[in-house]
Amino acid sequence: MFEILTTDQMYEADRRTIEGGLAGDVLMDNAGRVVFEEIIRHWSPRSVSVLCGPGNNGGDGFVIARLLRDAGWSVRLGLMGDVVSLKGDAALHAARWDGAVERLSPALVVGADLLVDCIFGAGLAREITGEIAELITTINSSMASVVSVDVPSGVDGNSGAIWGCGVKADLTVTFCRAKPGHYLLPGRLMCGELAIRDIGISDQTISEMRPNCWRNDPVLWRAGIHWPGLDGHKYHRGHLLAFGGASMTGATRLVARAARRSGVGLLTIVSDPVALPVYASDTPGNMTAPIGQVESLLNDCRHNAFVIGPGYGLGDDTRSLVLKLLHLCRSTVLDADALTSFADDPSTLCFAIQGPTVLTPHEGEFSRLFPDITGDKLTRARAAAKRSGATVLIKGADTVIAAPDGRAAISAADAPWLATAGSGDVLAGIIGGLMAQGMEMFDASCMAVWLHARSGTDIGPGLIAEDIPEHLPGILRELWLASRKKG
Numbered sequence: 001m002f003e004i005l006t007t008d009q010m011y012e013a014d015r016r017t018i019e020g021g022l023a024g025d026v027l028m029d030n031a032g033r034v035v036f037e038e039i040i041r042h043w044s045p046r047s048v049s050v051l052c053g054p055g056n057n058g059g060d061g062f063v064i065a066r067l068l069r070d071a072g073w074s075v076r077l078g079l080m081g082d083v084v085s086l087k088g089d090a091a092l093h094a095a096r097w098d099g100a101v102e103r104l105s106p107a108l109v110v111g112a113d114l115l116v117d118c119i120f121g122a123g124l125a126r127e128i129t130g131e132i133a134e135l136i137t138t139i140n141s142s143m144a145s146v147v148s149v150d151v152p153s154g155v156d157g158n159s160g161a162i163w164g165c166g167v168k169a170d171l172t173v174t175f176c177r178a179k180p181g182h183y184l185l186p187g188r189l190m191c192g193e194l195a196i197r198d199i200g201i202s203d204q205t206i207s208e209m210r211p212n213c214w215r216n217d218p219v220l221w222r223a224g225i226h227w228p229g230l231d232g233h234k235y236h237r238g239h240l241l242a243f244g245g246a247s248m249t250g251a252t253r254l255v256a257r258a259a260r261r262s263g264v265g266l267l268t269i270v271s272d273p274v275a276l277p278v279y280a281s282d283t284p285g286n287m288t289a290p291i292g293q294v295e296s297l298l299n300d301c302r303h304n305a306f307v308i309g310p311g312y313g314l315g316d317d318t319r320s321l322v323l324k325l326l327h328l329c330r331s332t333v334l335d336a337d338a339l340t341s342f343a344d345d346p347s348t349l350c351f352a353i354q355g356p357t358v359l360t361p362h363e364g365e366f367s368r369l370f371p372d373i374t375g376d377k378l379t380r381a382r383a384a385a386k387r388s389g390a391t392v393l394i395k396g397a398d399t400v401i402a403a404p405d406g407r408a409a410i411s412a413a414d415a416p417w418l419a420t421a422g423s424g425d426v427l428a429g430i431i432g433g434l435m436a437q438g439m440e441m442f443d444a445s446c447m448a449v450w451l452h453a454r455s456g457t458d459i460g461p462g463l464i465a466e467d468i469p470e471h472l473p474g475i476l477r478e479l480w481l482a483s484r485k486k487g
């Protein structure tokens with residue numbers, strides 16, 4: 001259930017399922033039935049208005065209305081357009097509804113305790129205007145609970161964008177697999193609780209769609225974790241070089257702490273000599289080295305991973321050091337100043353990326369580096385990954401991680417507490433720490449985002465960035481114990 005399908009993939013899965021022998025009207029009946037089940041699971045009987053659009057999303061509404069009425073609920077149904085204009089399975093299920101069909105209007109909202117939003121689903125293709133826009137405004141300002149079918153009407157299933165206006169749901173019931181728009185902002189904010197329900201489309205049909213986008217979950221990357229063996233040596237767990245700024249020392253101290261908590265064997269902070277005492281006194285396990293020794297440090301290939309950018313400072317020196325690191329083709333995480341230093345010349349950065357490299361921009365850094373790449377976050381992350389050859393992670397409440405080969409994951413975590421100073425530095429440190437231990441760049445990025453988000457939800461209000469590394473051992477222990485049980 002972790003795959004995320006585009007609306008076209010979902011249409012194709014429906015088509016193949018129907019071709020495989022499950023009639024379309026049965027599929028629609030199944031769809032309506034799972035929504036009905038979710039409704040009776042969430043609410044006791046009350047007065048319901050089912051709001052149906054002109055397509056198959058509306059067709060689902062006729063099934064839901066029938067099942068609710070058969071269960072004894074008081075149901076009104078409104079339809080956009082005429083019943084005679086309905087086609088295919090929607091027409092068939094409309095014929096099975098023998099209650100009244102009202103005109104779809106704000107009048108249906110009055111007196112209803114529950115609204116079932118079946119206006120538009122995957123077929124929404126243009127801006128919502130006029131009467132339907134007014135209806136949506138009325139829905140959103142009513143006191144009634146709202147269930148959206150497939151997607152909240154107005155939300156684009158592929159991008160999460162809103163076509164003019166959108167229904168704000170308490171519960172969204174979607175079928176088979178989620179779509180990007182369920183997790184990408186602003187769509188995600190419109191969904192409320194998300195229920196993903198099986199309607200009879202097989203797992204095999206889904207795998208034939210070759211999905212390459214997932215909700216970020218341990219299932220994706222847990223097999224790629226490099227747990228130390230009993231005979232493990234610290235050098236088997238990598239030696240990360242974290243490049244520290246001369247004045248903003250807090251950022252790299254957080255990078256270092258997070259990398260070490262993620263399990264890296266050794267860590268050296270390399271910085272201007274002026275700041276070394278600060279780094280050296282931070283915690284006894286950190287090693288330090290002056291930037292003047294960088295050549296000899298880099299000649300030692302046991303230094304197998306680098307993190308540079310947080311608090312490092314902008315400019316030519318940063319740029320040339322980054323290019324020197326990239327030339328070595330070792331695991332490299334570029335964040336903050338290491339990215340912004342290339343704002344005037346992003347193609348030089350992209351050209352230099354040959355080895356396993358992760359870029360971790362927030363939205364501002366992303367647009368400075370890839371000003372011509374537009375669209376939703378998933379599309380942009382994929383385009384930037386393809387162009388640069390790096391794994392690109394665009395941070396935010398809906399963090400997207402994209403690999404150059406097109407694979408992508410979207411974080412579905414609910415951790416607003418992570419929006420705090422230093423949180424991004426910690427994330428860069430975890431990624432670097434996992435890559436130093438040998439984890440593949442996409443897996444390491446996904447795992448780091450997940451650990452970071454889990455820490456955010458576990459710690460909750462009051463979280464400061466310093467808390468996150470300290471929280472990692474408990475979560476890692478859970479993952480480790482789970483891996484031993486499976487083995």
Ligand SMILES: NC(=O)C1=CN([C@@H]2O[C@H](COP(=O)(O)OP(=O)(O)OC[C@H]3O[C@@H](n4cnc5c(N)ncnc54)[C@H](O)[C@@H]3O)[C@@H](O)[C@H]2O)[C@@H](O)CC1
Pocket residue numbers: 011014015024027028031053054055056057058059060119120121122123124125126127128129149150151163175
């Ligand atoms: N066999 C299938 O394909 C299944 C489809 N199902 C449902 O079918 C839905 C998709 O159905 P459709 O492809 O018919 O699409 P929709 O029902 O989402 O909407 C398409 C209709 O809305 C109109 N429309 C689109 N944007 C509009 C706008 N801004 N203003 C006014 N009219 C607009 C289109 O002209 C078209 O008539 C899914 O979301 C799901 O709910 C489910 O029943 C499961 C099975």
Ligand SMILES: [K+]
Pocket residue numbers: 057117118119120121148149150151152153
């Ligand atoms: K809908």
